[in-house]
Amino acid sequence: MKILIISILTGIFLFGTYNSKKSLVEIEGILYSDMGIVSIKSDNGKISKINRIESQGKSLELFVAPGLIDVQINGYMGIDFSGPELTIEGVRKATKALWKVGVTSYFPTIITSDIERIKENFAVLAEAKKDPEIGKSIAGFHLEGPYISPLKGFRGAHLEKYIKLPDWKEFKEIQKAANNGIKLITLAPELEGAISFIQNCVSNGVVVALGHHNGSSKDIKEAIDAGAKIATHLGNGCANEINRHHNPIWPQLSDDRITPSIIVDGFHLTKEEVRSFYKVKGVDKTILVSDALDLAGLPVGEYIRGERTLLLTENVVKLPKENVLAGAASPISKCVGVIMNYTQCGLQAAIQMASTNSAELLYLNEIGKIEPGKRADIIQFAMVDGEMVIHKTFVAGELVYSK
DSSP: OOBOOBOOOOSOOOOEEEOTTOBEEEEEEEETTTOOEEEEEEETTEEEEEEEOOOOSOOBOOEEEEOEEEEEEOEETTEETTSTTOOHHHHHHHHHHHHHTTEEEEEEEEESOOHHHHHHHHHHHHHHHTOTTTGGGBOOEEEEOSSSOOSTTTTTTSOGGGOOOOOHHHHHHHHHHTTTOEEEEEEOTTSTTHHHHHHHHHHTTOEEEEOSOOOOHHHHHHHHHHTOOEETTTTSSSOSSOOSSSSSHHHHHHOTTOEEEEOOSSSSSOHHHHHHHHHHHOGGGOEEOOOBOTTTTSOSEEEEETTEEEEEOSSEEEETTTTEEEEEOSOHHHHHHHHHHHHOOOHHHHHIIIIIHHHHHTTOTTSSSOSTTSBOOEEEEEEETTEEEEEEEEETTEEEEEO
């Protein structure tokens, strides 16, 4: 097994020091942004000081970086945020499993389904967000649908019978059930009433993403003019066959005001697509998401989820009868290594796309960077054969996972 080792002359090896409450006091390692050796101190859950350490003669293997932020995750380890009988215990199980793969903050994502189910599940998530053990990791909620394209291909794995036109009154009821926790919504800009709906969302502090749509260049421009700022999993949630000139991808790539999220697990997008998107948008205008389903982390095989049969492979989730992707089976930590491989970007750029950019785009001002005053959400990890291997995860200064 080949391990990426950065040999740095230093006499101090990576370690963390903790108080009796397991609150992070100090952690030392290779800073992801400049490869220097640092000692990070925290106080009351926030980073208080970052000291540079003189090299004295020892090889280090572990990096330190801000915790990963995943704003699109549908479930994990068998817990489906859109499924029946969602419980706080289930959310706790998923959250703890995400800590193991370096995710310190995430947006539980609920997709198109019966409106009453959507309300019920957001109510559960709202209670989970108050939980003292896991609440700090739930940064907000993402509603993906039901206001998306009903067309086959563009709707992806969303069930057509639940898809509908934007309804502001209905959304306010959903938001009330979520205790105003919905911070991101994905919708189709071509739907009747979509532009005024986007304006209402923006004026009420909800970030709007365009996804699962077949919007024209005009539709997309009007949506961005109205305040939409993200393209949800660009290159996916799209029909397999589209017009080579007039399709939803080019307008979203060409408009500098919109930031695409992309699933870089090695299967949802080709290497050439990722490279092209990255070259157009750059590190500052790209965010990584996992789009992981609840099947992520489970054994390979067929599963019944609600009204659908899903096939979990080692790498993705498919709708077997239609032979189309239904979601991802890998955490966002895998995307870090893949985008570094595909684009040859450095670790600093990959972490920025997997953490910092999402924090800034979703107004999560406390997290996403390692600097004094930010919450001490920190991961300690190695790069092994091009993949992140998480060794320790800290949330607000507390050790929540150790390998």
